[in-house]
Amino acid sequence: MKLEEMIGEIEALSTTCSCGHDHHHIPIEKMVISSDAFSTCTSFLLKKSFKRVLLVADHNTFEAAGEKLEETIRNANIECSVCLIEPNKIGDVVADEVSIVQALLEMDEHTDALLAVGSGTLHDITRFCSAKSGKPFISIPTAASVDGFTSIGAPLIIRGVKKTFQTVSPIALFGDIDVLVNAPKEMTAAGFGDMLAKYTSLADWNFGRFIADEPYCPLAASITKEALENCVDKADKIAAGDEEGIRILLTSLIQSGLAMLVFGQSHPASGGEHHLSHYWEMEFLQKNRRQVLHGAKVGVSSVLLATLYHKWCESGELLPKALNDRSDKIAEIVERIPNEEKLTALLKQVGGPTTPEELNISGQLVERSLKEAHLLRDRFTMLKCYNIKLSQ
Ligand SMILES: [Zn+2]
Numbered sequence: 001m002k003l004e005e006m007i008g009e010i011e012a013l014s015t016t017c018s019c020g021h022d023h024h025h026i027p028i029e030k031m032v033i034s035s036d037a038f039s040t041c042t043s044f045l046l047k048k049s050f051k052r053v054l055l056v057a058d059h060n061t062f063e064a065a066g067e068k069l070e071e072t073i074r075n076a077n078i079e080c081s082v083c084l085i086e087p088n089k090i091g092d093v094v095a096d097e098v099s100i101v102q103a104l105l106e107m108d109e110h111t112d113a114l115l116a117v118g119s120g121t122l123h124d125i126t127r128f129c130s131a132k133s134g135k136p137f138i139s140i141p142t143a144a145s146v147d148g149f150t151s152i153g154a155p156l157i158i159r160g161v162k163k164t165f166q167t168v169s170p171i172a173l174f175g176d177i178d179v180l181v182n183a184p185k186e187m188t189a190a191g192f193g194d195m196l197a198k199y200t201s202l203a204d205w206n207f208g209r210f211i212a213d214e215p216y217c218p219l220a221a222s223i224t225k226e227a228l229e230n231c232v233d234k235a236d237k238i239a240a241g242d243e244e245g246i247r248i249l250l251t252s253l254i255q256s257g258l259a260m261l262v263f264g265q266s267h268p269a270s271g272g273e274h275h276l277s278h279y280w281e282m283e284f285l286q287k288n289r290r291q292v293l294h295g296a297k298v299g300v301s302s303v304l305l306a307t308l309y310h311k312w313c314e315s316g317e318l319l320p321k322a323l324n325d326r327s328d329k330i331a332e333i334v335e336r337i338p339n340e341e342k343l344t345a346l347l348k349q350v351g352g353p354t355t356p357e358e359l360n361i362s363g364q365l366v367e368r369s370l371k372e373a374h375l376l377r378d379r380f381t382m383l384k385c386y387n388i389k390l391s392q
Pocket of ligand 1: 146147194269274294298
């Protein structure tokens with residue numbers, strides 16, 4: 001799907017989708033990735049008659065994009081203030097209660113709209129504030145690093161626990177291609193990792209639908225699958241990191257976000273691999289360790305789960321006894337996940353980490369997370385089923 005036609009195409013498809021769920025209308029009015037995205041953004045603000053906006057950025061994203069955006073907006077005589085989210089005491093900008101309160105304090109009743117300038121964390125802070133205040137927000141991605149730009153879920157750390165809140169999507173998205181191409185390489189690799197994670201998330205979703213009647217939507221699944229396949233087919237271009245590659249990756253990430261948006265929940269894009277990543281993130285916070293990029297973690301956790309699921313399936317001890325008659329179906333689902341070698345090769349091609357050691361995650365933490373991460377969510381993944389089987 002092309003970015004410009006994506007919303008129209010998805011909305012057209014959702015009218016004929018057979019799943020019976022209420023498909024959410026996509027409230028995004030415009031999505032642009034271009035070299036003059038910031039002036040297009042400014043024209044959009046003028047068209048909406050926004051007189052006063054607040055940029056939410058951190059020191060790095062302000063330097064990379066915020067400064068130029070602020071100038072472009074001010075030149076159009078729109079008042080523009082800037083909220084620079086401060087890092088925590090170990091130097092990480094985190095979507096937690098402290099950052100949220102900082103952003104809320106810097107908004108006032110005259111603010112017409114918020115602009116999230118950055119990657120996932122800044123979007124999560126902004127989308128939460130947008131939902132609480134009722135003021136719309138606009139997405140300004142500065143790196144093709146996550147798929148959450150266009151979704152409604154905001155994973156936040158509250159009192160040290162990672163919890164996802166259903167908030168709002170942006171009303172528009174403007175990505176400056178030069179900013180995106182110049183983003184650090186590891187952020188592009190992380191975005192690719194977040195896309196590869198869809199192999200295990202889609203498998204977990206399919207599994208949960210058959211085994212535990214998890215809500216399912218074939219449209220959201222096929223949108224996610226298309227985004228994933230497009231990325232894998234063009235991995236060489238993404239690895240090159242040029243305009244074309246970055247555009248392909250960001251378009252896929254946006255598409256995956258829209259799948260979550262039409263479905264209303266994160267099932268298509270987040271399975272056991274995301275639960276492992278959330279578990280590691282909470283552990284890092286508790287131990288005062290610097291955070292690792294979300295997509296880097298889920299790339300690695302997808303490899304771990306692919307390995308585990310294939311082994312589990314081959315061992316023939318797939319399911320709790322009551323579900324033994326479904327083992328063929330489950331084997332079919334697992335077979336669609338590439339094996340460890342294939343996933344590792346893809347991640348390496350784009351320059352992402354492939355093992356927990358590369359992220360300084362100990363074998364001990366990996367073991368513990370494989371046993372406990374499924375407890376973070378009710379979602380019935382194969383990781384959860386595997387643990388239930390172990391405890392029988
Ligand atoms: Zn993700």
